[in-house]
Amino acid sequence: MISFVKKNKGAFLIGVIIFSAIAISVFTAFISWTVTTSRMSRRAYLKEQAFQIAEAGTDYYRWHLAHNKTDFQDGTGVAGPYTHNFEDKDGNVIGQFILTITPPVTGSTVVKVRSVGKVTEDATISRTIETKLAIPSFAKWAVVANDEMRFGEGTEVFGPIHSNYGVRFDGVAHNLVTSAQTSYDDPDHSESPIKLEFGVHTHVKPPPLTGTYTTYVSAETPPSTVSSRSDVFMAGRQFPVSQADFAGITANLSQMKTDAIASGRYFAASGYQGYHIVLKTNDTFDLYRVTSQTGLSNSCSQNSNGGDATWGSWSINPSNGETLLGNYTFPSNGLIFAEDNVWVSGQINTARITIAAGKFPDNVSTRKNITINSDLLYTNYDGQDVLALIAQNNINVGFSSSNIIRIDGALIAQNGRVGRYYYDNSCGTGYVRDSITLYGMIATNQRYGFAYTDGTGYQNRNLTYDGSLLYAPPPSFPLTSSSYSTISWQEIN
Numbered sequence: 221m222i223s224f225v226k227k228n229k230g231a232f233l234i235g236v237i238i239f240s241a242i243a244i245s246v247f248t249a250f251i252s253w254t255v256t257t258s259r260m261s262r263r264a265y266l267k268e269q270a271f272q273i274a275e276a277g278t279d280y281y282r283w284h285l286a287h288n289k290t291d292f293q294d295g296t297g298v299a300g301p302y303t304h305n306f307e308d309k310d311g312n313v314i315g316q317f318i319l320t321i322t323p324p325v326t327g328s329t330v331v332k333v334r335s336v337g338k339v340t341e342d343a344t345i346s347r348t349i350e351t352k353l354a355i356p357s358f359a360k361w362a363v364v365a366n367d368e369m370r371f372g373e374g375t376e377v378f379g380p381i382h383s384n385y386g387v388r389f390d391g392v393a394h395n396l397v398t399s400a401q402t403s404y405d406d407p408d409h410s411e412s413p414i415k416l417e418f419g420v421h422t423h424v425k426p427p428p429l430t431g432t433y434t435t436y437v438s439a440e441t442p443p444s445t446v447s448s449r450s451d452v453f454m455a456g457r458q459f460p461v462s463q464a465d466f467a468g469i470t471a472n473l474s475q476m477k478t479d480a481i482a483s484g485r486y487f488a489a490s491g492y493q494g495y496h497i498v499l500k501t502n503d504t505f506d507l508y509r510v511t512s513q514t515g516l517s518n519s520c521s522q523n524s525n526g527g528d529a530t531w532g533s534w535s536i537n538p539s540n541g542e543t544l545l546g547n548y549t550f551p552s553n554g555l556i557f558a559e560d561n562v563w564v565s566g567q568i569n570t571a572r573i574t575i576a577a578g579k580f581p582d583n584v585s586t587r588k589n590i591t592i593n594s595d596l597l598y599t600n601y602d603g604q605d606v607l608a609l610i611a612q613n614n615i616n617v618g619f620s621s622s623n624i625i626r627i628d629g630a631l632i633a634q635n636g637r638v639g640r641y642y643y644d645n646s647c648g649t650g651y652v653r654d655s656i657t658l659y660g661m662i663a664t665n666q667r668y669g670f671a672y673t674d675g676t677g678y679q680n681r682n683l684t685y686d687g688s689l690l691y692a693p694p695p696s697f698p699l700t701s702s703s704y705s706t707i708s709w710q711e712i713n
């Protein structure tokens with residue numbers, strides 16, 4: 221009996237030792253897990269804090285640019301990076317954000333801000349955020365007008381369209397079409413009493429019908445429900461929306477003259493018909509003095525232009541119609557200004573150029589035009605090549621223009637219109653042309669157009685919007701705001 225009790229006591233002791241060892245191991249592991257979890261939680265907290273500090277850095281620099289939009293050196297006048305302490309609510313420094321600012325390239329408004337957030341408690345922890353800030357330019361649309369617009373059959377537009385008045389669209393719009401008007405009286409047809417149609421409307425017959433209506437369309441008349449008409453408006457239509465501001469372009473053109481005189485290329489009145497600028501891919505241009513234009517027959521019709529005194533062939537006489545003045549390098553600020561009419565042709569390669577034509581003080585009778593009669597091309601279509609043509613009056617495509625023509629660039633007619641004058645069969649061969657392709661954008665104060673309802677002009681019109689113009693426009697291009705907005709945001713690992 222005694223022997224049996226002693227054996228049980230020994231077994232019990234062994235059990236106590238084993239279970240005690242297990243309990244100690246579990247407790248030790250629990251303590252270790254608790255410590256590790258606490259450290260991980262603290263590290264996660266500090267990483268989030270570093271992220272918030274980095275984001276505060278990007279917010280700070282957007283605020284800084286709002287007060288000085290051309291300061292890309294953080295008010296120091298020297299190259300960065302720039303370090304700022306970050307304090308908590310009690311004024312204790314708990315970290316820093318370190319800013320690296322990349323200013324815009326010539327002609328662009330895009331500023332890159334890289335902000336590295338660090339915490340004082342743990343120097344091994346940091347988070348990096350990179351944002352791009354920019355001011356939007358006037359190139360928010362493929363076509364924008366300060367007048368009624370009509371896009372006829374055969375027109376295809378890849379990009380947003382806007383009019384401060386009304387839009388009749390009978391082609392195919394691949395992007396949004398907008399108007400500042402709820403309804404308007406389409407000037408291309410007349411009814412008595414007047415029938416107002418939607419601010420953006422179409423005369424294309426709905427499928428399965430084909431063709432267009434010649435008079436007003438009851439389905440496109442208030443108070444009818446606005447149908448989607450996705451066969452015409454593939455991305456939809458909206459009206460009314462805010463107006464586009466054309467008034468600001470006047471000040472821009474005057475400033476361009478001043479800047480061109482200071483550090484660009486400025487050419488005073490030619491004393492003849494104007495200048496012909498031929499752009500080259502080696503960052504130079506040939507300058508010609510235009511001495512005569514192609515004549516039109518006396519019977520050539522002018523009736524659709526209301527007797528406009530500037531109506532003419534707008535084509536350089538191919539027989540001794542111009543004289544070479546010289547070859548010039550592109551100016552460093554990208555501005556070429558002529559106080560005369562200008563013809564433009566050629567091609568650029570990795571260049572950012574603005575060509576402007578105007579005469580000051582501004583007078584309706586002396587406003588200057590820009591004409592393109594042959595291909596005007598980019599070499600690169602990734603934003604490296606950017607060209608603007610800004611005319612005080614019209615942007616013309618003349619009578620003797622190429623049958624198939626491509627124009628790359630942003631076209632602005634400050635007071636006139638972008639288009640081609642009316643030429644019929646009485647004017648001679650060439651009154652009907654095949655196709656015109658425009659890559660960039662059009663801003664026209666008056667009604668734009670390269671074709672007419674009687675079949676004259678360019679039969680096919682293709683307009684494609686260059687989205688890179690919005691935040692990286694040509695030099696001195698008009699802007700639509702004075703403040704920066706965030707166009708991209710990302711965390712850098």
